[in-house]
Amino acid sequence: MSFWMSVLPPVPPRAPLPGDADADVAIVGAGYTGLWTAYYLAKADPSLRIVVLEAETAGFGASGRNGGWCSALFPRSVPALARSHGLPAARALNAAMESTVDEVGRVAALEGIDCDYAKGGTVVLARSAVQLERARHEVAEAQGLGIDLRLLSAAEASERVGATDVLGGTYTPHCAAIQPAKLVRGLASAVERLGVRLHEQTPVTSITAGRADTPHGTVRAPIVVRATEGFTPRLPGLRRAIAPVYSLMIATEPLPASFWASAGLAQRETFSDHRHLIIYGQRTADDRLAFGGRGAPYHFGSAVAPSFDASPRVFAELRRVLGELFPALGSVEVGHTWGGPLGIARDWMASVGLDPVTGLAWAGGYVGDGVGTSNLAGRTLADLIRKQDSALVGLPWVGHRSPRWEPEPLRWLGVNTSLRVMIGADASESRTGRPSRRAALMARVLGG
Template identity: 50%
Template sequence: MPNNGPICASCCWRRSSRATARRAATAAGCRRRSPATSKRYAKTGGREGVTRLVREMESAVDEVIGVCAAEGVDADIVKDGVLHVARSEPQLARLEATLAANAEWGIDETHERRLSRAEVRDRVRVEGALGAIYSPHCARVQPAKLVQGVAAAVRRLGVTIYEGTEVTAIEAGRAVTGRGVVRAEYVLRCLEGYTASVSGRRREWLPMNSSMIATEPLPAQVWDEIGWSGAELVGDNANAYSYAQRTADGRIAIGGRGRPYRFGSRTDTDGVTQAWTIESLRAILHSQFPATYGLPVAHAWCGVLGVPRDWCASVTLDRSSGLGWAGGYVGSGLTTTNLAGRTLADLVLGHDSDLVSLPWTDRHVRPWEPEPLRWLGVQSMYTLYREADRREAAGLRRPSRISRFANLLTGR
């Protein structure tokens, strides 16, 4: 079963080894950066801090690619960038607003640029495309291969990886498991959406479900009709957005939220994807690429990503307790984990590096509301997003006000 997702810097501003690979696949969906994210980071790091974090995120893409090359990790990596495509006037208005807002933060054409309808068509023929934002700071990757390759590389360096032992609680200097207690000076929690499975952590990061489907390899004539000859990642500019890539073996893998959240912060355990979600993603695939009508879906899978209450990633170390954590990537984890891991390592080692002063360091975010409030909030948000998309697709000329209310509802 292919697991696919991008290493992407621009997306981060708008988340057993088999289980790890599945999580990586579903946690890598492209999303546009939100100007609200920049404002939140600016409260702790100022404008200059936001700019530094953007640059570090972009350089992290090349860092991952460089390490894979040095360690011989074959993860189907191609750095062809990412397109966020607008397919309606409201989506185009959101695209223009995003560009304008990001420009105020110094995010210029070296980070992202506007593409015309013709320029989008030259790269990939997305049905109804009116324009797009393109960022070069994104690469296609096969996350299962990446996870397995990195694991093999660290084993060669003498690191022992322990699997099959669930941590049920985290305390100062202790990780409690069903087989005993592991003691260490520092205990670092890097579980993303699976944080909710640890005792006392259920409300810290909300486990958001994300799902993907992949087609069988497409015939050459279908690829010719779509015109997608490169390895660009493609996301849309809908409120309930989707993300897609052309895989190394000639499939289209496309993802979206599906059933976004399970009551009580329950998480997926087997990767089984609901039939409704598969059909929803199939409909998006056919809408964006009509040439795929009639072609079978070969695989479907799902997992969870971690969402903090303010929708912003963070890296923290409390030296008094020895407890630290990194996460809350909200679907952009394949790049962010690299930068967060290096930042967390510098914090533990006491290195006064540029990374430890980034504005996402030592941020404390309030927990999510108790049930049933958080379930109602997330369900309402996506119900409103889908209704907003329905109205926009039906001919609304401006972005639906319903989506603004959805953002206010959840603090997104």
């Protein structure tokens, strides 16, 4: 169980599907994607019969385990999108992502969901000369494309995030820190108030045109939405659609005012740095540091299992890095550790779509940037299902089909090799003070 879920009052699971049922829309997965889709459909057309099926409980997957960044980040960068789809399309998707951050806050307020929403933006620190040069290049490229990203001086970055060895950084205002479990639990309650049927403890064993099969019965519907993200490979025929890669997190106990006097994060800015192996953190509403990162391996055959949610080695490394960033933590112990899978498409491109012939819809491949992107996906799916010719359905990720991942053992070798390259790149840059050529090559391979 994540820290986020552990601090909420326990609630009994909702009743499983009682038997065969008919619906207008069946949604598989009660995470953010499935619940946002149900929410916007029910708001737009209260007459729709919507059934959401969840194998565990709402928010059991990444929606209840993530770092709590409701950001405008999209897995494929704006420059890469501009190269593949043209600058106007790339700008349109970026603008939609930026507005999504505010949309999540709007709905949370409207529905009375107290998810600790605080729009403090994101600071990505530069803590070496190599990282500072990357930051400068990123800002120059973003500003050339009309993207809202600002270069921070060492003093400006340190004022926001009082970490060690800060030489500068980047800042975007388009991110809010949230308590993700509060958001997903609140969304589940909101869709039920709107008349959506939500069945937990109901694993879907197969999805085909017009039906979602479960051990408890079949839901027949002309539209079936797959919103399963890192758990997608468990479905027949989809083992190579998404690679489930684990991200792990730690959280401290509440920290005193004396710590925050030097650590900053006064606006609850989310924070990271410009290393290659991703790290991410936030100051929670109750003054903890919640901190996570990559480093856990991909498991052969796209396997997903509860035992993969924990890695003492990775947890120890996260604590070491956090102490390196904030030495004032001293010997403060980690109070909570957890993890879970996220979904990565072969071309690192999130997608959303609806096949008009089969009625099968999907969204996912968020690469860990799903808190905001899932809201955009839900609104887009609602428009696609209702056949609305909106600006959202014309965005460049709509209808995109990613290639399948390679068969094993090539998939295992490729994903874990990329992980090792990024770890090695950070070590090489720290040792030599020069940019890693291997990391630059890997970024091009991954579509950056």
